[in-house]
Amino acid sequence: MNVHHSTNSLETPESRGAQSGVKPVENVIDCDIQELYYGTFKAVRDTRIPIEKNAITAFIGPSGCGKSTVLRCLNRMNDLVRGFRFQGHVLFLGQDIYAPAVDPVEVRRHIGMVFQQPNPFAMSIYKNVAYGLKLNGYKGNRDELVEQALRRAALWDEVKDKLHKSGLSLSGGQQQRLCIARAIATEPAVLLMDEPCSALDPIATRKIEELMLQLKERYSIAIVTHNLQQAGRVADKTGFLYVDTSQGGRTGYLVEFGETERIFKDPQEAHTKEYIRGEFS
């Protein structure tokens, strides 16, 4: 796969946009899932979600509607599931990551992921953050990048004196920020976050939310959340997924997608209205 980071390619869409004076809307990921199966079970259908550059895109919806499944499609994590099958395409910077020649491992190196449960490795804080640098054979100054990633993850001040202590010795919220630092240390283009705050207390949650708002200056973020208030606080765009059980199936699909404001204030679809009303009443 041939990926150009806009930071080091000569002519970037931004520079073009700056010249013409128009802020371009550009998608890092264009995802079009027609049908998605786990074995014989059809889990998701008809879901098209763009992930916009330097913005936060939230996926909301009732539990089991396929939010995580869609998110894990975006960096081919689902390929690890025996029986996973997929029709459609996911374009990352214009290239189909499901094209036969593409190595899923490479995709995951460009598109980082943060999970629901904080999952630092059983190694030192430093080694956790440097893990991706090591994987990618980074030869430069690792100390510098580790510090930079920890600073961006708003964790540096809390851990700078104990970088060689185990990552597991941190609190839950700190562990999650460590995982964010680990994910951004290699400067991925996109950061996928699957309910990153659901295992955390409200204070740690607020910290992560503030962090996301800072991170979107540099990265494009897709986040799954079951917390509508959270989506309202951080997301620029929101997609509402729903699972229709009326005909016996349990297949999730995208009901509505748009500006977060609009989705919350003026939902067009009946399911969205109902869901948002239920949550806020």
Next chain:
Amino acid sequence: MEIPSDETQISRPPTSWEKFADRVFRGLTYVFAWLAVLLVLYIAGQIAYYAWPAIQERGPGFVTGQTWDNNRDVYGILPEIWGTLYSSLLALIVGTSFGVVAAVFLSEGFLGGFLYRVLKIFGCQNHPVLGKLPSFLDSLLKNLIELLAAIPSVVYGLWGIFVVIPLIREPCNWIHEQFGWIPFFGTSLSGPGMLPAAVVLAIMILPTITAISRDALVAVPSKLREAAYGMGATRWEAIVSVIIPTASGAIFGSVVLALGRALGETMALAMLVGNANRISVSLFSPANTLAALLANNFPEAGPKEVAVLMYAALVLLAITLVVNFIGAWLLQRATAGLEGLR
């Protein structure tokens, strides 16, 4: 505690019978736990008691002596101590490397994954019967390896004599002729010897290492695997850098357990090691171990020799205990970093 109650109250304090049962149960666990400890102490005490005359007569010279001669009443077990440690170490090196690799193979479901891809080529991966084959194969393989542990050691011994020795004799002698200047290949292999003993011993301890390591690898939280794969690790990188290190404590425990078995293994070694009172680093030289020495000499031992053999048994027990303590200590150090994972 006095709590005002009315008709509808359901909560009540535990009855005296419940308290009694609780106390009895706790007492029983206590008794049985201590019984196991007492049993070990009792056995060690008995052995020491019978060994006492020999200990008094021979002192530490018994441990450093190198001859064993009933007629001249000269006894020394240094060659056996050497043979015990050397054969166990060799078996452990071979058994651990194969055992851990096999455990990784089993825990990652490589065979099932391969079969799944084959089925997928033919488009029958969701077939009601064929589709179950991959996971069936994975569990079959696991059970087969665990079955290795159930084979009696005398069968291993026979297999070693009739299969392993004839199989390796020619190649070993060729190696001796070509590379005889390397101490490990310094003698020729005429039949029983250190190498066949170590090979069979390695196979005997393999199921212990594989079964425990596999369980430990499977128990590595899937969130850690996801973390590694999510960072863009290849399968191999994830296994080596995250999965094995996370399971290393239990893997190490399995090795210590296996070492205990290797040190004390008797029957197969008595049949294969050659029972020669010799200290040699050569893999092809016949040798002896403490357990084999005991097994071979007890049947015809007079009262005086029994004391000597008891002394040797005490030494074997001490070696096993020391090795286990060192193992437990290392294990504790290895797992200290994993605290807070589960």
